[in-house]
Amino acid sequence: xxxxxxxxxxxxxxxxxxxxxxxxxxxxxxxxxxxxxxxxxxxxxxxxxxxxxxxxxxxxxxxxxxxxxxxxxxxxxxxxxxxxxxxxxxxxxxxxxxxxxxxxxxxxxxxxxxxxxxxxxxxxxxxxxxxxxxxxxxxxxxxxxxxxxxxxxxxxxxxxxxxxxxxxxxxxxxxxxxxxxxxxxxxxxxxxxxxxxxxxxxxxxxxxxxxxxxxxxxxxxxxxxxxxxxxxxxxxxxxxxxxxxxxxxxxxxxxxxxxxxxxxxxxxxxxxxxxxxxxxxxxxxxxxxxxxxxxxxxxxxxxxxxxxxxxxxxxxxxxxxxxx
Numbered sequence: 163x164x165x166x167x168x169x170x171x172x173x174x175x176x177x178x179x180x181x182x183x184x185x186x187x188x189x190x191x192x193x194x195x196x197x198x199x200x201x202x203x204x205x206x207x208x209x210x211x212x213x214x215x216x217x218x219x220x221x222x223x224x225x226x227x228x229x230x231x232x233x234x235x236x237x238x239x240x241x242x243x244x245x246x247x248x249x250x251x252x253x254x255x256x257x258x259x260x261x262x263x264x265x266x267x268x269x270x271x272x273x274x275x276x277x278x279x280x281x282x283x284x285x286x287x288x289x290x291x292x293x294x295x296x297x298x299x300x301x302x303x304x305x306x307x308x309x310x311x312x313x314x315x316x317x318x319x320x321x322x323x324x325x326x327x328x329x330x331x332x333x334x335x336x337x338x339x340x341x342x343x344x345x346x347x348x349x350x351x352x353x354x355x356x357x358x359x360x361x362x363x364x365x366x367x368x369x370x371x372x373x374x375x376x377x378x379x380x381x382x383x384x385x386x387x388x389x390x391x392x393x394x395x396x397x398x399x400x401x402x403x404x405x406x407x408x409x410x411x412x413x414x415x416x417x418x419x420x421x422x423x424x425x426x427x428x429x430x431x432x433x434x435x436x437x438x439x440x441x442x443x444x445x446x447x448x449x450x451x452x453x454x455x456x457x458x459x460x461x462x463x464x465x466x467x468x469x470x471x472x473x474x475x476x477x478x479x480x481x482x483x484x485x486x
Contacts, residue, residue, distance in 0.1 A: 218271035218348035219278065221336040232331070239332025242325060243268060246308060247391055250325050253304050255312025256449075257384060257392045257401035260329075263307065263409060265422060268336055271348025272421035272428070278349035280337035296333065297326045306407035309449050312400075351417035357437040361412065363476070366442025369435045373424050382446065394425075398446030400485045405451035411469040415440035445476045450484035458482040 227233045242249045243260040244267060261267060268276035283296040294302075304310045304318035311317070319325040340346060371380065377394040378384050384396040396402045408414050420436035422428045431439070451472065454461035458480065462473035472482045 218275075219337075219340050219346050221269050221275075221277045222338050226338075227335070232335075235328050235331040236335045239328035239330070240267060242329055243332060245391065250304075250319065251313075252315045253308065253310045253313045253317065253319050253325070255309040256307065256396075256403060257386070258307055258395050258403060259391075260303065260307075262395045263418070268333070270422070272352055273418065274350050275336075275348060276333040277336040277340055278346040280333045281340055281342040281344065281346075282349075296330055297321065300326055300329055305452060307403045307409070309404045311404075311452050312449065351414055352421050354413070354416050354420055354433050354436060357434045359434060361416075361437040361441035363442050363445050365435075366438035366440070366445075369431070369439040370442050373431065373435075374439065377425060382443070397443050398448050400449060402448050404449035405470070405472050405482055406453055406465070410444050410448070410472070412437070412440050412444055412471075413469060415444055419443075445471050445481070447479060447481055447483070447485050450482060454482070 265273035382397040385393040416436045458473045466472035
């Protein structure tokens with residue numbers, strides 16, 4: 163018996179008639195594939211994600227830090243970021259670190275990650291009405307969040323300082339592979355919708371005492387370490403950020419709190435609770451805005467028209483006159 167022998171009951175296949183049909187079908191499939199590929203290439207950046215959830219960029223792992231001078235600068239930048247009082251202490255006048263507002267070493271989406279900020283500078287900023295470089299942006303953090311005016315030097319690091327160079331090298335490495343000039347999911351803090359109820363100091367105080375005081379203390383002064391620095395930072399008072407910092411804006415604080423607090427349990431508070439506790443936190447006195455050269459009223463009209471309590475009377479205190 164011969165294998166694959168033709169069946170005498172079936173007529174022979176006319177290949178000369180079928181082959182053109184197969185070729186036409188193959189051509190149509192190939193053409194369709196080409197159009198699909200071309201169409202995918204013409205999709206605008208980010209457009210292919212509109213139908214579904216956008217995933218945040220994933221920064222490289224610490225094990226990916228290269229050897230040599232580049233890697234050494236990255237490690238120095240990370241060290242400054244995590245402990246500026248130790249590695250840039252001449253210019254730090256508060257009890258905060260960069261890591262307090264940009265969590266997980268600047269990696270965490272929804273906590274103003276540095277990989278999302280890096281590719282967006284230089285950029286114009288409404289805050290100072292000019293184009294800012296990343297160095298300008300870091301200098302502003304020293305001025306406002308680190309309250310450099312109360313530091314040993316009384317000022318932020320000078321322009322061109324190796325402190326900026328190392329921090330920028332760290333940020334650039336975190337952004338390895340990220341697109342330049344593209345708004346990435348997870349940048350900044352979430353923008354919360356307006357709450358159903360007007361944010362309230364007393365409701366916020368209740369939330370603070372129940373959810374926040376265990377780390378930041380009933381008086382909001384954080385947990386100081388015996389050797390210096392803080393395990394958890396002060397939220398108001400002389401060692402916190404000053405009135406010029408972005409976190410003094412209620413909306414910024416509410417977005418950060420909603421996404422990231424209580425620490426390790428982000429998104430456990432309702433939007434209303436986040437607005438209320440943010441209102442409570444930023445209703446306390448802190449170091450004065452360094453831009454204030456005249457009266458509180460003049461500074462409020464120029465720098466604090468809305469979004470915070472600078473110059474207002476809260477619990478019998480006119481906020482903005484500074485702390486001892």
